[in-house]
Each structure stands twice: as structure tokens, then as C-alpha cells.
Amino acid sequence: MTKLTLVVFSGELDKAVAAFLIASRAAVEGWDVVMIFTFWGLGIIRDPDRKLKKKVTAEKVFDVAMPRGADDLQLSHMKMLGLGTSMMKGRMKAKNVLTVREMMKEAKEFGVRFLACGLPMELMGIQSGELVQEVDEVCGIGRYLEEAKDADVNLFF
Amino acid sequence: MADEVVDCMGLICPRPLFETIKRLKRMRAGQTLEVFGDYPLSLPEITESMEKQGQELVSVTNEGGVWRIVIRKIK
Numbered sequence: 001m002t003k004l005t006l007v008v009f010s011g012e013l014d015k016a017v018a019a020f021l022i023a024s025r026a027a028v029e030g031w032d033v034v035m036i037f038t039f040w041g042l043g044i045i046r047d048p049d050r051k052l053k054k055k056v057t058a059e060k061v062f063d064v065a066m067p068r069g070a071d072d073l074q075l076s077h078m079k080m081l082g083l084g085t086s087m088m089k090g091r092m093k094a095k096n097v098l099t100v101r102e103m104m105k106e107a108k109e110f111g112v113r114f115l116a117c118g119l120p121m122e123l124m125g126i127q128s129g130e131l132v133q134e135v136d137e138v139c140g141i142g143r144y145l146e147e148a149k150d151a152d153v154n155l156f157f
Numbered sequence: 158m159a160d161e162v163v164d165c166m167g168l169i170c171p172r173p174l175f176e177t178i179k180r181l182k183r184m185r186a187g188q189t190l191e192v193f194g195d196y197p198l199s200l201p202e203i204t205e206s207m208e209k210q211g212q213e214l215v216s217v218t219n220e221g222g223v224w225r226i227v228i229r230k231i232k
Contacts, residue, residue: 025171028178029206096168106175 003032005151007144011040011066013073013085013100017092019157020103026153027110034147035107037135038117041157042124043067044100045116047132059125066124069132070100108134115139115147159227160184165194166223173199174206177228181212184230189215193225200224 004026008019019035027033037045048069054060067073078084092099098106108114114135121127121138128138137143148154163180165173173194180190192203200219207214207228215227 021171024175028175029209096172098172106179109179110175 001030001032002026002153003147003151004034004153004155005144005148006033006035007154007156008035008037008041008044009039010076010157011043011073012076013088014076015157016041016044016070016073016100017097017103019155020100020107022155023112024103024107024110027107027112033107033110033112034115034151035112036115036117036139036144036147039120039124040066042116042120042126042131044070044073044104045114045131045135046126047130048072050130052127052130054125056125062124062126066126070104073100104132104134115143117141117144159191160188161190163190163192165192165196165199168194168199169196170198170202174203177203177207181228181230186230186232188230190228190230191225192228193223195223197222197224200226 004023006019006023008016023033023035043066046069054063075084075088116131116135116138118138118140161180161184163176165176168176173192173196177192184190203226204214204217212231213229215229218225
């Protein structure tokens with residue numbers, strides 16, 4: 001079976017769209033697909049409805065500064081104080097493109113596996129109880145490498 | 158007349174393929190699905206994917222900017 005691993009490091013709208021669509025496209029072709037979310041990419045898999053108390057100041061700062069889930073992402077370019085993102089979201093809606101949150105659910109339906117990287121979660125104070133239910137497990141770098149070493153294609157977003 | 162129909166008018170790549178796959182998953186082997194849409198790149202994408210997956214293409218037409226694919230679910 002052909003295998004694809006994707007490291008989702010960025011928490012930006014355009015990169016998340018590309019990552020989820022490539023992942024789903026490969027999965028419908030019967031590929032084994034694993035997405036590993038790390039650092040800013042963890043913002044994509046936060047569940048906006050699951051809020052946990054933050055203990056220290058740094059955790060509170062990350063909590064506020066990071067996107068609160070897949071529908072709270074900004075464009076990586078053409079930011080224009082948020083205007084670019086609104087415009088892109090408007091275009092996506094007009095062209096019947098799913099939202100990033102919907103794309104995530106769709107990828108899951110096609111069998112894509114989601115891993116969350118534990119170290120940055122610890123650094124940023126993100127707890128596993130804040131993540132969306134689609135996340136299969138929180139893991140270390142070793143687990144990612146185990147998945148990636150058998151992969152035919154590995155992408156970094 | 159196909160057993161089920163998926164309307165992909167106004168949907169762009171790769172969503173017509175994804176909608177096709179999602180519907181096929183819910184159908185039984187032997188049933189037929191008609192998919193139609195107007196995004197040109199989705200026609201070869203869906204037909205190639207169906208062939209690779211071993212589904213039967215009953216008919217494929219492309220007239221006036223609207224393509225129609227009838228698929229029989231084999232597996």
C-alpha cells in the first residue's frame with residue numbers, strides 16, 4: 001500500500017487547505033495517510049468548544065495568540081489586517097469549497113489518521129482534552145519517524 | 158435510470174470525486190450511481206479513480222460543458 005505522511009507545522013488557512021485536500025485525495029486512492037500536527041499546526045486541531053484552565057502566564061498567552069480551531073485560521077500571505085482571510089473565506093464559500101473544519105472531518109471519514117506532537121503541546125500548554133475528537137493520539141517524534149520511514153511520500157506544511 | 162444521483166454542478170476539484178466516493182461507500186454492490194457536474198478537470202479525475210478502484214463505468218458523456226458519469230459499484 002502506498003503511504004503518505006504529512007507534517008503540519010503551520011497554522012495557516014491556505015496551508016491547512018492544501019494539506020487536508022492532498023491527504024484526502026491520497027486516502028480515497030487507497031493510500032495509508034498520516035497527518036502529524038506540531039507547533040503552530042496544533043492550532044488547527046484545537047476544539048473551540050473544549051476550554052481548559054491555563055495555569056501559567058505563558059500558557060495563557062499561547063491560548064489567546066493561537067488559532068482556536070480549524071475555522072479560526074488566517075492566510076499566510078495577503079493578510080491585509082484580516083481582509084485577505086475574509087476575502088478568501090468568502091471565495092471558498094462562493095465556490096462551494098468546504099471549510100477547513102469540514103475538510104478535517106471528511107479526511108477522517110476517508111481514513112486519514114491524525115497524530116498530535118507532544119513536545120510542543122507541553123511547551124505551549126495545550127492539553128489533549130482541548131483537541132478535536134478526530135485526533136487518534138498524542139505522540140513523540142519517534143512515533144512520527146516510525147510512520148515516516150515506510151512512507152513513499154512525506155510532505156511538510 | 159441510476160439508483161442514486163450526485164449533483165456536482167458548481168463544485169470544483171477535488172470535491173466532485175470526494176462526493177462520489179462518499180456516496181459509493183453508502184451503496185451496495187451492483188447498484189448504479191449517476192454523477193454529473195461542470196468542472197472539467199473532475200471528469201478525468203473521477204473516471205480514472207473509478208477504474209483504479211475497480212468500479213465499472215457504465216457510461217460517460219460530456220455535452221455542452223456538463224459531464225455525466227454512470228458508475229456501477231463492484232466493490
